[in-house]
Amino acid sequence: MSHEHHGGGGGPVAVAEGTPRIALVGSPNSGKSTLFNALSGLHAKTGNYPGVTVARYEGLVQTPAGPVVVEDLPGAYSLDPISPDEQVVDDVLDPERQIPATPDAVLATVDATTLRRSLGLIAQVLSVGLPTTVVVTFTDELARRHGRLDLVALERALGVPVRGIAAGDPRAVVELRAHLNHTHHWDRPVIPPPTDPDEVSGWVSSVLESADYRVPDIDGRTQKIDGVLLHPVWGTIVFFVTMFLFFQVIFTVAAPVQGLVQSFFDWLAGLVQAYVPIGWLAGLLGQGIIGGVGSVLVFLPQIALLFIVISLLEGTGYMSRAAFLMDRVMAKVGLEGRAFVALLSSLACAIPGIMATRSLPSAKDRLATMLAAPLMTCSARLPVYVMLISLLVPSDVRFGPVGAQGAVMFLLYLGGAFASMGTAWFFSRVTGRRQGQLPFYMEMPPYRMPRLATVVHAVWDACAAFLKKMSTVILSATVVMWLLLSLPMPSAARLDAAGINPADSGAVATYTLEHSAAAAVGKAIEPVFTPLGFDWRINIGVISSLTARETFVSTMGQVAAASDPSNPGDALTTMTVDHGPRAGEPLFTPPVVASLMVFFLFALQCMATMAAMRRETGTWKWPLIAWAYMFTLAWVMGFLTHLVVGAFV
Amino acid sequence: MSQITATLSQRQVDRPLDTDADHTLRGMAELHEGAPAVIVRVCDGPDAACARRLFDLGFVPGARVEKVRRAPFGGPAVYRIADYEIALRPAQALTILVDTEASDLTVEAESARSSAA
Numbered sequence: 001m002s003h004e005h006h007g008g009g010g011g012p013v014a015v016a017e018g019t020p021r022i023a024l025v026g027s028p029n030s031g032k033s034t035l036f037n038a039l040s041g042l043h044a045k046t047g048n049y050p051g052v053t054v055a056r057y058e059g060l061v062q063t064p065a066g067p068v069v070v071e072d073l074p075g076a077y078s079l080d081p082i083s084p085d086e087q088v089v090d091d092v093l094d095p096e097r098q099i100p101a102t103p104d105a106v107l108a109t110v111d112a113t114t115l116r117r118s119l120g121l122i123a124q125v126l127s128v129g130l131p132t133t134v135v136v137t138f139t140d141e142l143a144r145r146h147g148r149l150d151l152v153a154l155e156r157a158l159g160v161p162v163r164g165i166a167a168g169d170p171r172a173v174v175e176l177r178a179h180l181n182h183t184h185h186w187d188r189p190v191i192p193p194p195t196d197p198d199e200v201s202g203w204v205s206s207v208l209e210s211a212d213y214r215v216p217d218i219d220g221r222t223q224k225i226d227g228v229l230l231h232p233v234w235g236t237i238v239f240f241v242t243m244f245l246f247f248q249v250i251f252t253v254a255a256p257v258q259g260l261v262q263s264f265f266d267w268l269a270g271l272v273q274a275y276v277p278i279g280w281l282a283g284l285l286g287q288g289i290i291g292g293v294g295s296v297l298v299f300l301p302q303i304a305l306l307f308i309v310i311s312l313l314e315g316t317g318y319m320s321r322a323a324f325l326m327d328r329v330m331a332k333v334g335l336e337g338r339a340f341v342a343l344l345s346s347l348a349c350a351i352p353g354i355m356a357t358r359s360l361p362s363a364k365d366r367l368a369t370m371l372a373a374p375l376m377t378c379s380a381r382l383p384v385y386v387m388l389i390s391l392l393v394p395s396d397v398r399f400g401p402v403g404a405q406g407a408v409m410f411l412l413y414l415g416g417a418f419a420s421m422g423t424a425w426f427f428s429r430v431t432g433r434r435q436g437q438l439p440f441y442m443e444m445p446p447y448r449m450p451r452l453a454t455v456v457h458a459v460w461d462a463c464a465a466f467l468k469k470m471s472t473v474i475l476s477a478t479v480v481m482w483l484l485l486s487l488p489m490p491s492a493a494r495l496d497a498a499g500i501n502p503a504d505s506g507a508v509a510t511y512t513l514e515h516s517a518a519a520a521v522g523k524a525i526e527p528v529f530t531p532l533g534f535d536w537r538i539n540i541g542v543i544s545s546l547t548a549r550e551t552f553v554s555t556m557g558q559v560a561a562a563s564d565p566s567n568p569g570d571a572l573t574t575m576t577v578d579h580g581p582r583a584g585e586p587l588f589t590p591p592v593v594a595s596l597m598v599f600f601l602f603a604l605q606c607m608a609t610m611a612a613m614r615r616e617t618g619t620w621k622w623p624l625i626a627w628a629y630m631f632t633l634a635w636v637m638g639f640l641t642h643l644v645v646g647a648f649v
Numbered sequence: 650m651s652q653i654t655a656t657l658s659q660r661q662v663d664r665p666l667d668t669d670a671d672h673t674l675r676g677m678a679e680l681h682e683g684a685p686a687v688i689v690r691v692c693d694g695p696d697a698a699c700a701r702r703l704f705d706l707g708f709v710p711g712a713r714v715e716k717v718r719r720a721p722f723g724g725p726a727v728y729r730i731a732d733y734e735i736a737l738r739p740a741q742a743l744t745i746l747v748d749t750e751a752s753d754l755t756v757e758a759e760s761a762r763s764s765a766a
Contacts, residue, residue, distance in 0.1 A: 078705035080657035082698050094651035114733040117707040127653050195653070197662045201709050215732050232721040324736050328724030331738070337725075439699040439741045441706060444727055444734040 020183055021069045021101060023092055025125055026109030027118060028075030028361070029445045031137030033057075035109055035165065036072040037457045038173045039180075044072075044457075046465060048618030049091075049100060052084050055358060055616070056100075065181035071103065075361070079124040083438055084363035093128050105131040105183035112142040112149055112164075113216050113446070119204045123193035126160065131186040133161040133179065140166035141446070147216030154211035159189030167451065222317075222446040229321050239325050242318070243344060249309055254348075257301035265294030280489060288482035291554075293475055299349055299608070302379070303466055304459050306345055306352040311458035313341075314359065315450025320442055327440065333421045334428030336360075336440050339369045343420060346376035350609045354616055355462055362438045364431045370613055371626050372424035374604050377416035380549040384600050385412055387553050391572060392593040415601050419633075465615065481544050481551070484518040513559060518543065532599065532638040533592035533646075535577055545605040552600075590649045595642035602634035662700050663693040665746075666710040672750050678726065678742035680716040686747035688712050695744050707731030708745055 026032035036044070040059025047056045057072040073092060074085035081087040088100075095102050108125045110118035115136075126132055134154075142149060155162040163179065165172040193203050229235050269286040276282040313319045323337030330340050338360050346353030353373040357366045377385075389405050397404035490511055492502055500507045513519060521543060522536035529539055537559050545552035560572050575587040604610065610623035617623075650658070666689045674689055688710055693700035707730045708714070717727040717734060725736045 078657070078702065079651075079653055080660070080698075080701055080705065081654065082702055090651055090654045094654075096651065114731070117731040117733060120705055120707075124653060124657065127656075128651070195657060195660075197660050197664070197704060197709075201711070218729075226718065226727075230718050230720070230727070232719075236721065320736070324720055324725060324727070327736075327738070328720060328722050331724075439696070439702060440725065440736075440738045441702070441741065442725075442736045444736055 019067055019069055020105065020181065021071065021103040022105045022107055022180060022183065023071045023073050023103035024107050024109065025073055025089060025093070025121075026075065027077045027111075027121060027443075029443050030075070030109045030111045030114075030118065031165070032075060032109040033072055034167075034451065034454055035107070035135060035137065035173075036070060037453055039070055039177065042457070042460060044461070046461065048615075049088050050618075052088065052363060052618070054085050054088050054363060061177060061180060063177045063181040065178075068180050070107075070180075076121070078121060079128070083361055085361060093125075093130065095130075103130065105133070105186065107133050107135055107180075109135045109137055112136050112138045113145065113147065115149070115213060116204060116208060116215070119207055120200055122158070123200055123203060124195055126158070126189055127192045127195055129188075129192070131160075131183045131188065133163060133186060134158060135176065136162060136164045138167070139164045140169075141448075142216050145216035145219055146214070148212060148214035150212040154207070154213075157207045157210040158193075159187060161186050219446040225447050226321070226444075229318070230324065235321075235325060239322055242322070246309055246313075246344065249305060254302040254305050258298050261298050261301065262294065265290055265297070268294075280486065283486055284479070284482060288479045289475065291482075297467075299351065300463060300466065302348055303352045303355075304463055306348060307355075307459045307462040308455060310341070310345070310352075310356060311455045312450050314458075315448065315454055317445045317447045319359070320444050323442060324444070331440075333425035335365055335368060335424050336362075337442070339365055339424070342369050343373060343376055343424075346373040346378060346420075349378050349380065350374040350376065350606065351466065351612045352462065354609065354612045355465075357616065364428065364438070367431055367617070367622065368424045368428040370616060370622070371427050371629075372420040374606065374609050374626065374630065375416055375420035375423055375602065377413045377601070378549075378606075380606065381412075381416075381600055383550050383553045384545070385409060385597065387556070388593050388597050388600075391588050392590055392597075412597060412601060415598075419602060466612075481518075481547060481555075484521065485516050485540070485544075485555070486512060487517050488515070490515065528635075531642065532595045532635070533589070533642050534596070535587055537575070537587070538592075538596065542599070542605075545600075547605075547607045549600065549605045552605075591642045591646040594645040595638040598641040599634045599638040602630055602637050604630040657701070658698075660701055660704075661693075662691050662704040663697075664710065665690040672748050674746040674748055676743035677714060677716070677728070677737075677745040677747045678739040680714075680747065680749070682716050682718055684749060685713055685715045686749045687751040688714055688745060689748050690746040692744045692746065699741065700744065703741065703745065706735060707733070714745075714747060 024032050024036055036057065036059065039061045044057050044059040047058070048054065049056050054074055059070050059072070061068045061070050071092070073089045076086040076089045078086070079090055079093070081090050091097055092100050092103065093106070106125060106128070108122055110122060122134060136149065136151060136154070139149070139151075149164075151162050151164045161179070163172065163176055165176070194200055229238055269290045272282050272286040272290065276285060310319075313322070319338075319341060323340060325337070326340040327337030330337050339357070341359065342353050342356040344353075345356045350373045353376065354370050357369045357373070360366045360369060389408050393404045393408055395403070395405055399407060490498075490508070495502050495508065495511065498511060500511050502508060518540045519536060522539035525539055525543075526534075526536055529542070534542065537556075540559060541552045541555045544555040556572065560575070572588060573586075577583050577585050577587050604627045610627060613623040613626060614620055666687075677686070677688070680686055688708055690710060691700050691703055691708055709731075712730060715729045717729050719726040720736075723739065725738045726742065727734050727736050728742070
């Protein structure tokens, strides 16, 4: 049995009319998403709830009696919401609201080891009045820690069906699937449980007592590990080592795979060059389409690795500990500890960083972090920085033991981190005034073995979404850029009139570039960038870099090759301004290079990042705001840099 | 909002426990690590919604709480409440008043020791 996967918007799964809908409700860390994955397999669909930055997960579950739609609601500790995510849970369960659709039944997950706290939420869910089944998770851990719970007695005490589930127990999932299709036969409580603060504690105690609940022992293993990992000194050291390794994995392990992907696409482009006789078609296929798709797919290994590492850290429970240690630092910019991980990931690439904001419970923090993420120095800026630094600083200049080139690179990284934190602070202040500050609280789950299925799911979700959405954006942008750089094709008559030999491919390239649509645009926007010292050729590079930063290097390469076909290697250093007041002077002077660097530090030159923002927020509003404010920031800072460096040099 | 949410948002959770009047109460953030205490009051003055959330997280008058460990540099601290562990920032932990000398603590501490052994 297969069903339609509709990409794009946040609409619900397309199913036949009358298919039962079941919503999964539970607190974070209650095994809710694990259960969702087990029920729906890899058939989950991600979207957004209308008008909010909250991801929506739905899946089709095949039961013996036909399909059922299961919706994984955001984690909530209570139906008394204090964040947009929890508000979504309330909206979905509200029978008065048509959108989003009210489910036909509810599966409420509770962690067997935190039953005393979780029953409060169960009391609230039962008061909603929808048919409900309570799924008790981590029953194996309860047993391991010498706890005790009589599920049959709990069912009697609650008045609704109760099912237990242990990690990696496929039988329980099969039974639960069969149970899903009889929602109208599920028992309802005779009297709904109390939700009044004075009565609820008594109700919880009586339920626990009748279910013969024995509190599990304090998890000794977790205590021992936390004694080290949360120790003021050791914990901090371990934390920094972990982050360093995290970084290393993202950069070094991914690098060879990225190299392979890159060389595969280079080989493909070479094939096209060799076997496609029509020049313009070869260019479009080779440079445009294959180059475009390649420049996207190169990020895939990084994204997959990052999500493997993140879901391992999440699954073991270390993520909460890292966030706990970093909370004090992040609080200074109005964020919380959990935002640290997303910003750290952005050092590899802003896209996984933006995806990692899903772990933040508050929509306000998610937005602020998403807007801050692209300012962290990502790996796409590296090739640009390397090229510009080599134009600015000779490699033999040293300050004592430190090479000047390395020092400049470090300053650029530092600048990115400061800019990112400043942005986070600014946006959390701006949006915070409207939405109020959320109290910070974070459950410290016991250390657990991460589940393979969960890791696979996280990676699969991230990669599939990335491929589906990003390739379309990048692909079209690259093709457009290629068209702009290569059109109009000069006819033989035109070349003849200009006195160019059509057989001299270098001269033809130069002529094509100088009369291309891109050159026209580059010259048209000269007034905008003149204060920063850019000429039309740099402008072409900047325009192409708006799709993806690395294209600046290849575009400048094309420009250089076209400008000085005999010696493209040194073309950039010897390039001179070809018109205007500075005509004849070198183009890449220190003030120009420095302001270019600063421009690249701040500007949002990445379509894929904007597409990711659009996907996570569900609207184009935020990516456009991000683009506009970062462009403004980049221009102003570039202008100031040009002034300051110009005054000194 | 739904009926249930409307009901829940009307809850009054700031109802102090009756305790021996001569005990000094302190904010939960001031607890020493490893010293158990009993929650006496969840103040809703600073932020009523936050107080209701703390109540839902298990910070209920009469419940036992213990500060397990602190993050360095005045960051959040981990508390054990309702059989699980949760991190709170000092600002929120100060809105919860606790009694470290309540009579039932000694009894509970002894029973906890015997069950652990």
